[in-house]
Amino acid sequence: MNIPHITNKHILDHIRVGDAVDALERALRTEIDPSQDFPRSFFQLDEGKRLLFMASHAPEWVGAKIMSVNEGNPARNVDRAQGLYVLMDALTTTPKAIIDGDELTDLRTAAMTSLVTSRFINLDSSSVVMYGYGAQARKHAQVLRELHPQLKKLVVAGRNARKTEMFAATAAELGWNARIGQAMPPQTAIPQADLIITATGSGEPLFDGSLVRPGTLVVALGTHNNERSELDTALMARSNVIVEDVDTAVNESGEIAHAIAEGVLSRESLIPVRDVVRGDVRIDRSKPTVYKTVGMPWQDLVVAGEIYTRMPSTALR
The missing domain is CATH 3.30.1780.10 (ornithine cyclodeaminase, domain 1)
Incomplete structure (x- = not known):
């Protein structure tokens, strides 16, 4: 064959x-x-x-x-x-x-992110915070510039300073006004962000969720098991939470599993992305919105x- x-x-x-x-x-x-x-x-x-x-x-x-x-x-x-x-x-x-x-x-993950961001990114949105510098972070930086040209400011945060600087330099070549987290720390960048993307695989929350302002979209894509979590439960408790599928999110997302275990989130409050795409649900824009993706077949x-x-x-x- x-x-x-x-x-x-x-x-x-x-x-x-x-x-x-x-x-x-x-x-x-x-x-x-x-x-x-x-x-x-x-x-x-x-x-x-x-x-x-x-x-x-x-x-x-x-x-x-x-x-x-x-x-x-x-x-x-x-x-x-x-x-x-x-x-x-x-x-x-x-x-x-x-x-x-x-x-x-990389393509399907970035495309799913774009399907969600197209419903939340406004024409006056401009600022992105990106945690991570791997393949998914690189693809998202490219795709966001292509599909959302109004997004111009990018703060890159990562554990390895050299790789973070290299990523920021690559992002600048794509047209981003890119800075690294050392130049603009999270406590300054997070409250200003219109979009936050976590693409790290970290087992611990990356930032203080109380810093995220209402209306900001947070896309968490770096983990896909129910033990590791890039976001804290404080953010999950105060946000609209969009998932690909409720059962899959409960079984494979640490962010979801931890928040439910602590009693700050319920299965019933989770919003399937299909309902968002089909316009079957109204999103409360007075709160942050978290899109937690684990990737599905x-x-x-x-x-x-x-x-x-x-x-x-x-x-x-």
């Missing part, structure tokens, strides 16, 4: 992030109910290393992704998450393509199908 291999470079060369955003929005409005998605499977290898298996199905496509998550990789200058996606025809389950999982994961499937459909025939040989 001769199966095309769609590489990270193919995706970068031929797919616009707007295409992925549109595909995800169409899916949520029509054929996809995240609560019906297959659960993600985790396999622990040893300390700091595990495999993830993510399968999903839709009327046109079925597929699965296998990813490794290695906490030691950033110190080796290797991405934490790596893997491959197998896309199949839904009718015959014939494999149609193998897709590099790195760029697929349906997102990979939708974006993988869009990639395959839009890929030129020369790349599918």
Whole structure:
């Protein structure tokens, strides 16, 4: 069987992030109910290393992704998450393509963020605080500049000063007015931010949630297990909380699990992102809003199908 291999470079060369955003929005409005998605499977290898298996199905496509998550990789200058996606025809389950999982994961995560930010970022929004400097942070910096050009100010915070400075320099090349956290500390930057993104994998809250002003959107995407949390419960208690799916968030998000355990958040108060996209819920703009994402298999499937459909025939040989 001769199966095309769609590489990270193919995706970068031929797919616009707007295409992925549109595909995800169409899916949520029509054929996809995240609560019906297959659960993600985790396999622990040893300390700091595990495999993830993510399968999903839709009327046109079925597929699965296998990813490794290695906490030691950033110190080796290797991405934490790596893997491959197998896309199949839904009718015959014939494999149609193998897709590099790195760029697929980065693209679908940034596209989901953009689907949410498009409903919360105003024309007068300008300031972003970014925690992290890895692959997801880099992709989000690129996508936000492309889709929200009114966002111009970026404060970058990270544990490694050299990597933080390098990220800020790269962001400046994308058109950001970028500063590092040492130049503008969180206690100054957080209250001014219109958008805060956490992309670190940290097991501890990154900032004091009481500093976040009403109306600010916080996107937490760096963790996907119910033990680790980038946000404190003080922020979760006073915010609208949007999730991909309620059961998935309770089982896989430390931010959600900790807040529920402390009695400051309930399952019933969680807002499914599908309801936000479809306009079925009213958001209280007098409060901060947290979008907590852990990533779900349906997102990979939708974006993988869009990639395959839009890929030129020369790349599918």
